[in-house]
Amino acid sequence: MVNLRAVNCEQVWREISNYLEGDMDAGLRAAIDEHFRTCQRCASVLAGTRNVIRLYSDERMLEAPAGFGPRLEKRLAQGARAQRKWSTWAAWLVPVAALALIAVVLQWGRLEEGAHRLLSPHAQPGDNIPADLQVVVSEDSKVFHVAGCGLIQGKTNLRSMTAKQARDAGYVPCVKCMRKYLQRASLEPDANVDLDLAEEEPSSRR
Amino acid sequence: MAERKVVLNNPESAASTREQALIEQVQRGQNDLFYELVRPYERRVYAAALAILRNESDAEDVAQEAMLKALANIRQFRAEARFSTWLIQITVNEALMRRRRERTAMMQAIDDRRDDEGEYTPRDFADWREIPSEALERKEVRQKLAEALASLDQKYREVFVMRDMEQLNIQETAEALGISVASVKTRLLRARLMLRDLLAGGWEQGWFSRLPFEKGTKPW
Numbered sequence: 001m002v003n004l005r006a007v008n009c010e011q012v013w014r015e016i017s018n019y020l021e022g023d024m025d026a027g028l029r030a031a032i033d034e035h036f037r038t039c040q041r042c043a044s045v046l047a048g049t050r051n052v053i054r055l056y057s058d059e060r061m062l063e064a065p066a067g068f069g070p071r072l073e074k075r076l077a078q079g080a081r082a083q084r085k086w087s088t089w090a091a092w093l094v095p096v097a098a099l100a101l102i103a104v105v106l107q108w109g110r111l112e113e114g115a116h117r118l119l120s121p122h123a124q125p126g127d128n129i130p131a132d133l134q135v136v137v138s139e140d141s142k143v144f145h146v147a148g149c150g151l152i153q154g155k156t157n158l159r160s161m162t163a164k165q166a167r168d169a170g171y172v173p174c175v176k177c178m179r180k181y182l183q184r185a186s187l188e189p190d191a192n193v194d195l196d197l198a199e200e201e202p203s204s205r206r
Numbered sequence: 207m208a209e210r211k212v213v214l215n216n217p218e219s220a221a222s223t224r225e226q227a228l229i230e231q232v233q234r235g236q237n238d239l240f241y242e243l244v245r246p247y248e249r250r251v252y253a254a255a256l257a258i259l260r261n262e263s264d265a266e267d268v269a270q271e272a273m274l275k276a277l278a279n280i281r282q283f284r285a286e287a288r289f290s291t292w293l294i295q296i297t298v299n300e301a302l303m304r305r306r307r308e309r310t311a312m313m314q315a316i317d318d319r320r321d322d323e324g325e326y327t328p329r330d331f332a333d334w335r336e337i338p339s340e341a342l343e344r345k346e347v348r349q350k351l352a353e354a355l356a357s358l359d360q361k362y363r364e365v366f367v368m369r370d371m372e373q374l375n376i377q378e379t380a381e382a383l384g385i386s387v388a389s390v391k392t393r394l395l396r397a398r399l400m401l402r403d404l405l406a407g408g409w410e411q412g413w414f415s416r417l418p419f420e421k422g423t424k425p426w
Contacts, residue, residue: 010325010327013325013326013327013328013399014325014395016395016398016399017391017394017395017398017399018391018395020398021376023376023391045328045399045402048328048402048405048406049398049399049402051402051405052370052398052401052402052405053370053398054339055339055341055342055351056351056355056366056370056371056401057370057371057373058339058342059249060342060343060348061253061342061348061351061352061371062249062250062252062253062371063249063253063348063352064248064249064252064253064266065252065262065266068248068249068252068266068269069245069248071266071270072241072244072248072269072270072273073241075270075273075274076240076241076244076270076273076274076277077238077241079237079273079274079277079278080237080238080240080277083237083277083278084235084237
């Protein structure tokens with residue numbers, strides 16, 4: 001036998017919306033059902049509330065002003081056209097912008113790279129120097145040379161490495177002995193420099 | 207004997223399949239089909255905007271803006287939600303933003319002070335008879351119902367429209383309006399009871415006088 005808890009009218013009114021939503025436990029629901037059987041006032045509240053929900057949920061209660069549909073259709077058509085135009089532009093703009101961005105980043109990277117690696121503001125990067133050309137550097141100098149360059153005479157702690165290694169380590173090419181690889185040479189050829197050596201191919205120097 | 211496959215002709219299912227197909231076409235870029243997709247919901251969208259803005263011109267403008275926003279974001283729609291619910295939520299967001307822009311902070315504060323505390327006591331306990339849905343064929347009846355709804359405080363009207371007219375569930379209503387589930391339930395109860403009393407008063411004024419009620423009874 002189910003033991004029904006008693007509910008009064010105020011409790012029923014408080015719960016009537018949840019009752020209609022089916023949002024309550026079985027015990028409370030049974031108690032309210034029992035109350036409705038004996039209380040005409042609450043049965044009236046229930047029926048009226050149910051009536052309100054039924055009437056307002058009817059599609060016919062959703063009225064829009066005259067001409068609303070055609071005006072909406074027109075506005076959407078304009079929106080669709082604008083969006084299509086933008087999509088066409090976007091289809092071009094996105095890859096173009098991406099390429100431009102990549103180019104800018106690469107250029108910036110190169111500038112950054114140059115700025116950091118070139119230890120002298122007057123130096124030239126020497127991009128045309130063969131990477132595997134054997135060069136000589138000195139611990140106390142920022143410049144790398146071909147062996148035999150007049151400007152390396154008298155330097156101490158000489159080390160031999162490839163041009164790429166020298167450039168990666170921050171050395172810049174000698175404007176005399178590397179003249180042929182540079183865009184511009186700041187000095188005229190010097191009789192003291194053995195230019196033949198500078199122009200030798202790397203393989204012949206090994 | 208060959209087994210015969212029975213195909214049920216379910217109009218609701220057919221409409222849903224058609225809607226899904228339209229959604230996919232629009233998502234693939236056939237924007238011209240968008241109006242066909244939203245046409246079944248245009249009145250609901252307008253009603254949602256009107257419930258929040260209370261101004262027909264603003265409601266129409268916001269309804270159009272919301273539809274345009276839905277078109278722009280159609281690729282983000284996922285089939286886990288009902289399309290109509292998604293549209294209504296976009297509309298409610300647009301309407302709430304419009305209202306925030308147009309209201310002064312003072313007006314907002316005054317409205318927010320009116321809280322949900324205190325119980326609402328029904329006033330009318332007359333015998334009830336169901337109002338036949340044919341009553342809604344009469345413009346006069348629809349007009350009276352709309353007026354009763356419009357007379358509710360903003361916070362009650364919004365919740366009632368979302369839950370009982372737009373058919374969002376309690377959780378969806380709470381999310382759309384940015385309030386708690388408990389607030390939705392409290393406001394919904396009040397809105398329903400207040401409308402019931404308002405319409406009972408309407409009975410006294412003869413709104414439903416031509417309906418076939420038994421002598422001596424009221425709709426509620």
